[in-house]
Amino acid sequence: MASLVKTLEIRTSPHILSGYSVDTIMFNVVLALLPTTAFAVYAFGAAALLTLGTAVASCLLAEYAACRLAGRASTLGDWSAAITGLLYGLTLPPGLPLWMVAVGGIVGVTLAKSLFGGLGFNVFNPALVGRAFLQAAFPVAMTSWVAGFAEDRFAVLPGSTLTLPFSTPIYDAVSGATPLSLWKFDRELAGVGDLAMGFVSGSVGETSGLLILLGGAYLIARNMMNWRIPAGVFASVAALSGALHLSDPQSYASPTFMLFSGGLMLGAVFMATDMVASPMTSLGCFVYGGLIGLLTVVIRVWGAMPEGVMYAILLANAVSPHIDRLIRPTVYGTSGGGGSP
Amino acid sequence: MTLLGLKTFRHGIHPPQSKEATSGLATRQFPFAPLLTIPLAQHLGKPSVALVREGQEVVRGQRIARADGFVSVAMHAPASGVVRRIGLIPSTTGRMVPGVFLEPFPGSTQEVMDGTPCPPDTSTPDEIVTAIQDAGLVGLGGAAFPTHVKLKIPEGKSVDTVIINGAECEPYLTTDHRVMLEQREDIFTGIRYLLKLTGAERVIIGVEANKPDAVAHLGAGLPDDLPIEVKTLTAKYPQGAEKMMITALLGREVPSGKLPLDARALCVNVATTAEIGRLLPHGRGVQERIITITGPAVEHKGNYRIPIGTPLRFLLEHVGVDADISRVFLGGPMMGHAASSLDIPVTKGTSGVVAFGSSETERTHQKVYPCIRCAYCVDACPIFLNPSELGLLAQSQQYERMAEEFNLMDCFECGCCSFVCPSHIPLVQQFRFAKAAVRKAGAA
Numbered sequence: 001m002a003s004l005v006k007t008l009e010i011r012t013s014p015h016i017l018s019g020y021s022v023d024t025i026m027f028n029v030v031l032a033l034l035p036t037t038a039f040a041v042y043a044f045g046a047a048a049l050l051t052l053g054t055a056v057a058s059c060l061l062a063e064y065a066a067c068r069l070a071g072r073a074s075t076l077g078d079w080s081a082a083i084t085g086l087l088y089g090l091t092l093p094p095g096l097p098l099w100m101v102a103v104g105g106i107v108g109v110t111l112a113k114s115l116f117g118g119l120g121f122n123v124f125n126p127a128l129v130g131r132a133f134l135q136a137a138f139p140v141a142m143t144s145w146v147a148g149f150a151e152d153r154f155a156v157l158p159g160s161t162l163t164l165p166f167s168t169p170i171y172d173a174v175s176g177a178t179p180l181s182l183w184k185f186d187r188e189l190a191g192v193g194d195l196a197m198g199f200v201s202g203s204v205g206e207t208s209g210l211l212i213l214l215g216g217a218y219l220i221a222r223n224m225m226n227w228r229i230p231a232g233v234f235a236s237v238a239a240l241s242g243a244l245h246l247s248d249p250q251s252y253a254s255p256t257f258m259l260f261s262g263g264l265m266l267g268a269v270f271m272a273t274d275m276v277a278s279p280m281t282s283l284g285c286f287v288y289g290g291l292i293g294l295l296t297v298v299i300r301v302w303g304a305m306p307e308g309v310m311y312a313i314l315l316a317n318a319v320s321p322h323i324d325r326l327i328r329p330t331v332y333g334t335s336g337g338g339g340s341p
Numbered sequence: 342m343t344l345l346g347l348k349t350f351r352h353g354i355h356p357p358q359s360k361e362a363t364s365g366l367a368t369r370q371f372p373f374a375p376l377l378t379i380p381l382a383q384h385l386g387k388p389s390v391a392l393v394r395e396g397q398e399v400v401r402g403q404r405i406a407r408a409d410g411f412v413s414v415a416m417h418a419p420a421s422g423v424v425r426r427i428g429l430i431p432s433t434t435g436r437m438v439p440g441v442f443l444e445p446f447p448g449s450t451q452e453v454m455d456g457t458p459c460p461p462d463t464s465t466p467d468e469i470v471t472a473i474q475d476a477g478l479v480g481l482g483g484a485a486f487p488t489h490v491k492l493k494i495p496e497g498k499s500v501d502t503v504i505i506n507g508a509e510c511e512p513y514l515t516t517d518h519r520v521m522l523e524q525r526e527d528i529f530t531g532i533r534y535l536l537k538l539t540g541a542e543r544v545i546i547g548v549e550a551n552k553p554d555a556v557a558h559l560g561a562g563l564p565d566d567l568p569i570e571v572k573t574l575t576a577k578y579p580q581g582a583e584k585m586m587i588t589a590l591l592g593r594e595v596p597s598g599k600l601p602l603d604a605r606a607l608c609v610n611v612a613t614t615a616e617i618g619r620l621l622p623h624g625r626g627v628q629e630r631i632i633t634i635t636g637p638a639v640e641h642k643g644n645y646r647i648p649i650g651t652p653l654r655f656l657l658e659h660v661g662v663d664a665d666i667s668r669v670f671l672g673g674p675m676m677g678h679a680a681s682s683l684d685i686p687v688t689k690g691t692s693g694v695v696a697f698g699s700s701e702t703e704r705t706h707q708k709v710y711p712c713i714r715c716a717y718c719v720d721a722c723p724i725f726l727n728p729s730e731l732g733l734l735a736q737s738q739q740y741e742r743m744a745e746e747f748n749l750m751d752c753f754e755c756g757c758c759s760f761v762c763p764s765h766i767p768l769v770q771q772f773r774f775a776k777a778a779v780r781k782a783g784a785a
Binding site for chain 1: 354356357512584588594595596597598599666667668669670674675676677678679680681682683695697701702704705707708710711712713714715716717719720723724725726727729730748751754756759760761762763764765767769770773
């Protein structure tokens, strides 16, 4: 009898949980980004390492500072700021002056996340807002590219990396144009094999499409990413650029080039799929992905910039709540049929 | 809808089934507790009215309380013994409810007193309805709604299919499984009454795919003169919910706010059906029920036939529990109620007693994060609500809007959303609260 005089805990049902947690999901996203990150460091050496390190550090710092200012417990443990930092760093050109990297990270997290109320309340992807800010503030620095696989990339930094704030960066003589700008301005087409493997110039993590897809496949397999979003992006980019390419192969690049060049892979797989800023329904995710693809092709083909994934995703982020308002599943028993399957 | 040859519905979840420990164990009879406490309100509707007084001796199976109106049922003595008093008994909700304290005689046998038989073939539908009410039958799946009320088909309505619910989708529970293996003839007899009552053309017994032995056993003994089919359903929670059963087996939806009758279907739990078949031919009443006692903190897990009114404390002491027992709930882990006290008795609606130790409790004691709109809940909700949106509205107390724009009142609290939520937001709890608030506002 004495053994059963215990106090019982009372909680409401359900009494079991799936075991998934926000921090496990976020941590797995970081894991999925590791192959891409490792390849970035391999391709661009010390410059990539410093860029990524600064990006992550600035985002963590901004998150921590916001928590302190708001008098809340630190939210670094949920890994979301780390993902933002890593993703943000991967979108930057290697060799970007580190002080700019830090500024963009702080702006992204503070402006797009903390001011909106923190995790779960951001309308826009904070990593992309940080990058967009830099694009507007430092257009030259954001479009100066170094070539990958330089012999001394682990020993020597590009001259611009350690530029002091507000002084003009000096760019190395050897710089590499991205496949997209080569195509846009010189009609020079990179090989699809090189694009997929990542042997081209570009942002730190925008080069190897296959490794990005690998990370995405891991997250999809673990049900931590909605596959419909990248599928929607790929489908609409392929369809649109395919139609254009068929109509005039000389003026319009092929769908495979469009899919594997620039930030499309990174954007479609890791940026557009930010759970907070994307729609909730399956159909909504297809629409949202399709919209990103459409905007990307429009900006790339007819816009002034060679690349448009970033703006396409930010615009789609803004549309996402409206998609959720318009596309809602029919609640059980409300279709009026009663007897219909 | 049919998927890979199995009948099912869209969405839902796959919690660990945790049934292996008890599904193979035959039902055993439980001994009488030294004092049985029998609440007069074990069902939805009006409480029964006691027919016994203090000091009166009763015989096992004797009627000790009568129904109070139509939505109410009779009660029967679970044991031969002496009524010690009529007093207050703690219930799962924490409230004290009136009930009968019965002290079984030390030598009380398992013999039961018979009443007036109600044979299936010669009785009229009205006689069967009355017999079911007199037998004290309520939904044994857990809802405890008086069975005769559900089976009384109103004028102008008709039923073409009776669904016998053998899904048992709640993790841990195996009572329906055992009933299908051990009481096949009772089930078929029960179906005879149901067909007579409803005038339905056919009967479908729906069983989840995790009970192939039950499917085979039922299928092998089908009586030639009854239009019964046994169908296998995908093992998925909440397959056993009435609406999901009807959708999976008939491809129909029950209109929002309406009853299965409005989809010309009737869904009866398989254990309830077996009890109809077991009790009515002898004019007996419910004086015990089969319960799965299980969970990581229980030593002798199993399926037991337990007298109504057995206090949890006696029940757990008898099967043995670990020293670190920290939570006990009545019913399955998805929809069951946490027991606030071990003095709560087993009632007609208790389908299981599951005990967790402190390690399982820790596992569900997790940090709450803000909603990250992952949409896991949207993909889990079997009736296509948006629990995420509803949760945000609940936090800002916009209960009316939840009901008017987001179909809050259609939620049947299955718990799928809370189960999958990686932010560990107590969604179902918020919805229960919101529903109560809306009902209160509507009544005022």
